[in-house]
Amino acid sequence: MGKKAKQELPLHKVIMVGSGGVGKSALTLQFMYGDFVEEYDPTKADSYRKKITLDDHECQIDILDTAGQEEYAAIRDNYYRSGEGFLCVFSLCEHESFMHTQEFRDQISRVLDDDKIPFILVGNKADLVQLRKVSVEEAKARAAEWQCPYMETSAKTRHNVEQVYSSLLRMIRERKLGAKHRERKGKKGKCLLL
Template sequence: MPYIQANTGRTAVTRLPAASAVTSSPPGSPVQTTGRMAANKSKGQSSLALHKVIMVGSGGVGKSALTLQFMYDEFVEDYEPTKADSYRKKVVLDGEEVQIDILDTAGQEDYAAIRDNYFRSGEGFLLLFSITEHESFTATAEFREQILRVKSEEDKIPLLVVGNKSDLEERRQVPVEEARSKADEWGVQYVETSAKTRANVDKVFFDLMREIRAKKMSENKEKNGKKSSKNKKSFKERCCLL
């Protein structure tokens, strides 16, 4: 996993995702890691379930701030992403150790043409808007349409609508009822978050991972059912009456 570079407006801060942290060897050891240890670690990580999350929304709604708060428990107010930043972290989901891969996409229209590629790789989506900017809420419909178009072959797409910046209640432009009504219309969950106070930050990521996991389990069950049915049919075709 490459280093992640976050531009805070003043200095470039290089961050290493938690899942890529190096564990020190016992005192007195001449080296910190060996090829075998690294291979075992890599093998252990690759065996964990991986859930791919895509952050979607207009520029300035707090996609990066929410991601960095979840990753590092830090609020970065002046973060300025380029085209996209990718993060990976090991977490415990309902008692199971898994990995979450987060792709923080740029909201600017300049990058709309390359979003299709990002969306194809995603398994679940956090569709963000700022409660202080009604235009960003209106834009969620267009982002959702793009996701549905790219993922048209899939029946149900794990997606949460997220109203960010809930700490700025005095500047609210999007009523809770309006946002919840739209989410109900789309058949998805609506949650309000604050990257600054960390309100509901973990909730949206973990709830989305649960939806992704449920979809994978359903697909695997369906796939195994078809395979079993095919094997039974093949067995019957090989049988003959004596």
């Protein structure tokens, strides 16, 4: 049973983008370890990998949690190129972070030249209702414009944390299956005359 038994699990690469302080790391750590981390050192990008079961199939998720203030465009662009799906996070309590999501979306579209890349707009800190500055309507309108889903999360209460990652992973998986299907279809119709 040697090497074949340890078959490679599908690996899906998720990139967290958004302004500093919106809770990208808190969401990631909540998803990875089930912990809410109040204080987190935001100086560097971190990478996490976890084996999960998605719709009865095992796969691995690789999450790149960007620091949100990548000074070097080349580094940032490399991060984006490595991604198969993006969670674009803003804080529901900070309208400026919502405005910045447009920059992230534009940068990703420019680097990948692909408007169909799996992408979810995420309003985090849904537990802080009294501090809310971005309305559901405003966020949904932006998501509709971008033709992507919108979800609200709370890293603190775990509200929608699993769901937002699972939804993105399903989008990535569907896209990969679609690409494989198109590839197979393309190969089928060719015959070779000798």
